[in-house]
Amino acid sequence: MIQLNLVVIKTSRQEEQVRFYSTIGITFESHRHGNGPYHYAATLDGLTFEIYPLPKGTTEPDTTTRLGFTVENLNNTLQRLEELGVETVQAPASTEWGYAAVVKDPDGRRIELVEQLIK
Known part of the structure; x- marks a missing residue:
């Protein structure tokens, strides 16, 4: 069995990213491993999702990766994101x-945000 267990995004806007992803319902903790950089981590049903600073010498984050999350109420989530100035x-x-x-x-x-299906 194969299961995805780690996704790391790297950014020069850690605090903004934490606000964005917290708004869709993710709870982060601040972490640091040894001498590594401070970063944010969350656990989502067995998946660790981390927000790291860009590596030294890198000025632009990768924006080609597309992520998808299931949210409880899409319209409410979009409204909260719009209040942050997020583009739909x-x-x-x-x-x-x-x-x-x-x-x-x-x-x-x-x-991509998908409303959680009621089971």
Whole structure:
């Protein structure tokens, strides 16, 4: 069995990223491993999601990685994100994957948000 257990994004805007991802429902803790950089980490159902500073010598974050998250209430989440000034790239709509929208995080990564299906 293979399971994804770690996703790390690197940014020059750690605090903005933490605010963005906290707004969609992720709770972070500040971490540092040995002499490594301070960063933020969250555990999501067995997946560790981390926000690290950009490595020295790097000036631009990778914005080609697309992430997707399931949220409890898409419309409420979008409203809170809009209050932060977050750009909605794709308005909420029913799709084959559920009620979904796409927004941009503070670095410009496209983030897909899908409303949690009621079971």
